[in-house]
Amino acid sequence: MPAIKQQDLIDSVADAFQYISYYHPKDYIDALARAYEREESEIAKDAIAQILTNSRMSAEGKRPVCQDTGVAVVFVKLGMDVRWDGVSMDIDSMINEGVRRAYMHPDNTLRASVISDPAGARLNTRDNTPAVIHYEVVPGNTIDIRVAAKGGGSENKAKFTTLNPSDSLVDWIVNVVPTMGAGWCPPGMLGIGIGGTAEKAMVLAKESLMDSIDIHEIIQKGPQSRIEELRIEIYEKVNALGIGAQGLGGLATVLDVKIKDYPTHAASLPIAVIPNCAATRHAHFVLDGSGPAELKPPKLEDYPKIQWVPSDAARRVDISKVTQEEIATWKPGERLLLNGKLLTGRDAAHKRIRDLIESGNPLPDGVDFNGRFIYYVGPVDPVGDEVVGPAGPTTATRMDKFVDFMLTRTGLMGMVGKGERGPIAIEAIKKHKAVSLMAVGGAAYLVSKAIKSSRVVAFEDLGMEAIYEFEIEDMPVMVAVDSLGESVHNTGPAYWRNKIGNIPVVAK
Numbered sequence: 001m002p003a004i005k006q007q008d009l010i011d012s013v014a015d016a017f018q019y020i021s022y023y024h025p026k027d028y029i030d031a032l033a034r035a036y037e038r039e040e041s042e043i044a045k046d047a048i049a050q051i052l053t054n055s056r057m058s059a060e061g062k063r064p065v066c067q068d069t070g071v072a073v074v075f076v077k078l079g080m081d082v083r084w085d086g087v088s089m090d091i092d093s094m095i096n097e098g099v100r101r102a103y104m105h106p107d108n109t110l111r112a113s114v115i116s117d118p119a120g121a122r123l124n125t126r127d128n129t130p131a132v133i134h135y136e137v138v139p140g141n142t143i144d145i146r147v148a149a150k151g152g153g154s155e156n157k158a159k160f161t162t163l164n165p166s167d168s169l170v171d172w173i174v175n176v177v178p179t180m181g182a183g184w185c186p187p188g189m190l191g192i193g194i195g196g197t198a199e200k201a202m203v204l205a206k207e208s209l210m211d212s213i214d215i216h217e218i219i220q221k222g223p224q225s226r227i228e229e230l231r232i233e234i235y236e237k238v239n240a241l242g243i244g245a246q247g248l249g250g251l252a253t254v255l256d257v258k259i260k261d262y263p264t265h266a267a268s269l270p271i272a273v274i275p276n277c278a279a280t281r282h283a284h285f286v287l288d289g290s291g292p293a294e295l296k297p298p299k300l301e302d303y304p305k306i307q308w309v310p311s312d313a314a315r316r317v318d319i320s321k322v323t324q325e326e327i328a329t330w331k332p333g334e335r336l337l338l339n340g341k342l343l344t345g346r347d348a349a350h351k352r353i354r355d356l357i358e359s360g361n362p363l364p365d366g367v368d369f370n371g372r373f374i375y376y377v378g379p380v381d382p383v384g385d386e387v388v389g390p391a392g393p394t395t396a397t398r399m400d401k402f403v404d405f406m407l408t409r410t411g412l413m414g415m416v417g418k419g420e421r422g423p424i425a426i427e428a429i430k431k432h433k434a435v436s437l438m439a440v441g442g443a444a445y446l447v448s449k450a451i452k453s454s455r456v457v458a459f460e461d462l463g464m465e466a467i468y469e470f471e472i473e474d475m476p477v478m479v480a481v482d483s484l485g486e487s488v489h490n491t492g493p494a495y496w497r498n499k500i501g502n503i504p505v506v507a508k
């Protein structure tokens with residue numbers, strides 16, 4: 001067996017992270033297309049159509065499916081008999097060099113989201129390194145590598161507990177999934193790790209997400225093991241919760257449930273759940289010394305012929321002129337096409353705005369939220385003649401604690417993010433007769449095409465967290481929380497949970 005070259009490993013990792021930034025796995029596309037066909041909720045179907053259309057656009061344009069291009073996660077199975085040729089770096093360094101090259105690729109620059117000193121200065125490492133790497137040493141003379149780019153919205157919803165051995169793990173999962181809200185951008189997958197110890201269960205959950213979607217085959221064949229029985233039971237019960245695409249209410253919440261298990265202590269039942277979002281991104285390759293890995297691009301015919309177009313029911317709005325009286329007529333779940341100028345801002349910008357105002361300092365020139373809307377986004381940098389790179393919404397709940405302050409102190413009228421709003425934000429929206437809108441998480445490239453100009457207005461040092469001004473044309477959003485404080489993320493799932501009743505929600 002020929003020796004493996006350092007350059008082959010670096011190139012293969014770099015190519016794989018570029019590849020997964022714009023190609024969804026075919027099994028995910030197929031499963032999402034099946035979910036689209038089955039979906040009965042009109043607005044959830046609209047959201048799925050946006051994700052599918054976005055996926056095809058990303059494949060054609062070779063640009064990221066989501067603005068959050070993720071933390072690089074790598075599972076390595078290292079053969080005990082591997083021989084190396086011309087190696088000057090350790091394996092971690094080779095993998096990180098591959099990640100660096102992928103994320104800084106000039107033709108498809110990905111968003112660098114990783115920060116160092118997480119409990120302190122939180123400084124962006126600028127090249128998305130280091131990767132999170134898991135090793136297993138196995139017999140053989142090859143290196144088997146699985147890579148994934150894990151978005152923060154879904155990773156933040158990971159859950160862990162240790163149950164009593166006699167407790168029902170299905171009950172725990174069915175109770176815990178609604179607490180995840182919609183910030184994990186369903187429909188996606190649940191990765192579940194059962195057994196081992198606390199840290200082992202979490203790694204098993206993550207690793208289970210590297211496998212292809214096959215629940216429909218298991219349902220058709222019938223379960224062949226206890227794990228397959230559990231997968232089907234959890235899949236059916238979670239879908240019967242009615243959470244639906246983007247938490248809008250509907251039939252498709254999960255496209256598959258993956259489980260890996262490991263022996264554990266007789267006193268314990270550790271269980272971990274990690275959701276995977278609409279930006280399900282992973283790839284697998286093996287190096288055997290014959291050269292770098294080659295990942296085959298999907299064929300465009302592999303994508304379903306589903307093209308999202310704005311609904312006739314969508315209301316066109318000029319947000320530069322909209323009045324509070326008009327906002328008061330918007331209903332939860334209503335589709336809008338936004339036009340005009342939007343300011344952006346997310347976690348770090350909100351904190352700076354609050355600090356400046358509370359310390360009696362003026363906001364920077366051009367940052368005037370009076371009568372305006374803010375878009376929670378951290379876009380990918382543009383390449384070529386792009387105005388902006390993929391620019392989908394980030395999780396709105398992270399900004400909940402700032403909502404009352406922004407509405408009271410800056411004159412802000414409304415917000416655009418993804419997922420639900422929590423009680424403190426809803427209370428503030430109701431008090432100020434404001435509104436919270438949502439764009440579809442995982443449709444970032446499609447959304448970016450509605451942005452006709454972009455300029456950094458303030459806090460340039462924050463990189464993707466800077467405040468931009470976007471000029472938008474027909475940007476598709478839905479009303480998440482109306483001016484009376486009614487949330488589609490409460491009413492939608494409740495309606496569909498009730499409606500699903502005995503409808504079998506299975507992938508037949």
Ligand code: SF4
Binds near residue numbers: 277
């Ligand atoms: S699809 Fe949603 S959760 Fe996933 S990376 Fe994109 S924004 Fe984050």
